[in-house]
Amino acid sequence: MTSFKKHWGLWLAAVLLFVLFFSSSMTYKEQTTVPLLERLLHNEPFKQALSGIHFNYAGEQQSIAEVGYFKFVEFFIRKGAHVSIFFLLGLGLTQGTFMYQKNRWLHWPLMVLSCTGVAAFD
Structure with missing residues (x-):
């Protein structure tokens, strides 16, 4: 079995941590996808379905x-994207470190806490 496999x-996990570190160093304006969405969704599909949705998030x-x-x-x-990247980070950490865990019961809490910690600092 190759080392990569x-x-x-x-x-x-390493690639995702790099992506998180890189994207966290960018401002919202540098990351925005609004111009791309304006080009791709110029006829505003789903507008009627989304019009009835409203909620408060971060006080807004x-x-x-x-x-x-x-x-x-x-x-x-x-x-x-946030949910997906942290799920994949957890999956990568879980798969990548499982063979090194001597206390199997400690494996899952460590992975959850690791991903939660990275998310909190993100």
Whole structure:
């Protein structure tokens, strides 16, 4: 078995940590996908379905009426990306370190705390 196949989880975790570190150093304006969404979704599909959704997040009202269609769609894309990247980070850490754990019962709490810690500092 090649070293990469044996340690794919650690490689995945390392790449994701680099991506997180790089993206965290950028401002919102440098990361925004609104111009791309304006080009791709210029006819605003799903606007009718999304128009009825509104909620408070970080003390601000989130809705199409408040922030506009493209920023509202971007909000869901960004939150989905956060959930996905931290899930994959946890998967990579779990797979990559499982063989090194002597106390198997301690493995899952350590992975959850590791990912939570990285998310908190992000």
